Amino acid sequence: MPELTSELQRMADDAARQARPPAAAEIIRLGDRRRRRSLTRRALGGVAAAGIAGAATALSLGLAGSGPAHGTIRTAGYTLVSNANGTATLTIRNLKELIDPGTLQSDLARDGIRAMVTVGSFCSSDPPPARVTKVMSFLGTDAHFGPIVINPAAMPAGTELSFGYFRLDGGVQLSFALIDMHSYTCTTDPPPGPPPDGVMIGA
Amino acid sequence: MEREEFADFYAASFQRLVGQLYAMTGDHCEAQDAVQEAFVRAWARHGKIDRNGAPEAWVRVTAWRIAASRWRRARDGIRLGSLAARPESTAGPTPDRVAFSDALRKVPAEQRRARVLYHLCDLTVDQIAAETGVRAGTVKARLARGRAALAPYLQETPAPVTEKLPGGDPRCLS
Numbered sequence: 001m002p003e004l005t006s007e008l009q010r011m012a013d014d015a016a017r018q019a020r021p022p023a024a025a026e027i028i029r030l031g032d033r034r035r036r037r038s039l040t041r042r043a044l045g046g047v048a049a050a051g052i053a054g055a056a057t058a059l060s061l062g063l064a065g066s067g068p069a070h071g072t073i074r075t076a077g078y079t080l081v082s083n084a085n086g087t088a089t090l091t092i093r094n095l096k097e098l099i100d101p102g103t104l105q106s107d108l109a110r111d112g113i114r115a116m117v118t119v120g121s122f123c124s125s126d127p128p129p130a131r132v133t134k135v136m137s138f139l140g141t142d143a144h145f146g147p148i149v150i151n152p153a154a155m156p157a158g159t160e161l162s163f164g165y166f167r168l169d170g171g172v173q174l175s176f177a178l179i180d181m182h183s184y185t186c187t188t189d190p191p192p193g194p195p196p197d198g199v200m201i202g203a
Numbered sequence: 204m205e206r207e208e209f210a211d212f213y214a215a216s217f218q219r220l221v222g223q224l225y226a227m228t229g230d231h232c233e234a235q236d237a238v239q240e241a242f243v244r245a246w247a248r249h250g251k252i253d254r255n256g257a258p259e260a261w262v263r264v265t266a267w268r269i270a271a272s273r274w275r276r277a278r279d280g281i282r283l284g285s286l287a288a289r290p291e292s293t294a295g296p297t298p299d300r301v302a303f304s305d306a307l308r309k310v311p312a313e314q315r316r317a318r319v320l321y322h323l324c325d326l327t328v329d330q331i332a333a334e335t336g337v338r339a340g341t342v343k344a345r346l347a348r349g350r351a352a353l354a355p356y357l358q359e360t361p362a363p364v365t366e367k368l369p370g371g372d373p374r375c376l377s
Contacts, residue, residue, distance in 0.1 A: 004350070005323075007303055008318065011222075013222060015221055015222045015231055016221055016222030016225075017218070018231060019231075019234075021213070021214070022239060024209070024210035025210075027243055027246060028206060028246050031243045031244070031245070032246070032247070034247035035248070038247065100240070119236050119273075120230070167232045167235075167236075188230075
């Protein structure tokens with residue numbers, strides 16, 4: 001029979017050996033980005049608290065905006081381009097790169113795309129409020145994953161996009177579905193196939 | 204903590220922390236994701252961590268909170284300990300080890316966390332209390348209950364919860 005300390009140590013050592021740390025530079029890059037955003041939010045809060053209404057209005061128009069901002073965001077794992085017609089094009093360059101769910105979610109929000117990005121879990125509604133392809137156009141195939149054009153204007157009211165990212169023994173899996181924000185469930189089990197009215201890709 | 208120092212700290216402690224989080228949560232992917240995210244937050248707030256003086260403990264606490272928070276969001280009301288209900292594929296574990304691993308997954312998450320901090324990190328009861336934000340008496344109760352739950356699967360050594368000399372495993376405190 002095993003002894004508690006040695007058994008826990010063995011489990012931890014096995015897990016530590018299997019851990020695959022992303023490059024430190026990537027962690028630092030994501031941390032820098034997180035800090036910049038935090039500072040921006042704090043600065044906006046400070047301006048508002050000081051009651052400088054004109055400056056706050058100008059800043060909110062410039063940074064948050066009433067419509068989507070235009071530009072390109074590039075990370076190690078994906079590129080997100082804001083298109084002039086209100087859609088956004090998401091290109092996941094390498095599914096196996098670290099995806100930071102909070103970063104992707106806030107990047108999508110910049111383009112007015114309500115999304116719930118989860119790592120190690122996936123959320124869905126039963127029944128789904130609409131087919132995800134009503135909002136997302138997949139320009140690639142499962143084997144050669146290409147750009148995804150997302151049209152936030154096509155999202156029914158009260159819905160969000162659900163992105164579920166799983167690291168599996170054999171690779172990586174990403175599932176998409178449209179969910180009803182007031183009625184959905186989440187699971188930590190990777191979907192065995194494409195979710196109802198959804199799409200699944202893998203690498 | 205400067206960039207190079209942080210990179211060294213990350214390289215030296217990432218895998219060990221994943222091992223500890225795995226022992227706490229029972230899910231390797233979740234452990235790795237939570238530790239990664241905790242390191243991102245650590246760098247984003249490295250001034251605060253410097254003042255804290257125990258960066259590895261800070262990352263471990265943050266990773267635990269991330270894992271627990273994700274789990275609560277995913278399955279409200281179900282214990283973290285059963286996160287990895289799927290059987291693990293390990294290289295030829297003995298039946299005793301399989302039984303132990305299964306039993307460990309059934310131990311409530313906070314009891315597992317206390318056991319890991321006590322056995323793997325060699326923290327004292329007071330240090331565990333400080334890290335987990337509960338009283339020393341609660342820690343002792345969790346340790347005792349965890350051991351009782353695992354006793355049928357263990358080669359018992361009479362090891363009641365006693366006060367250790369202060370200090371703990373320097374790797375866990377650094």
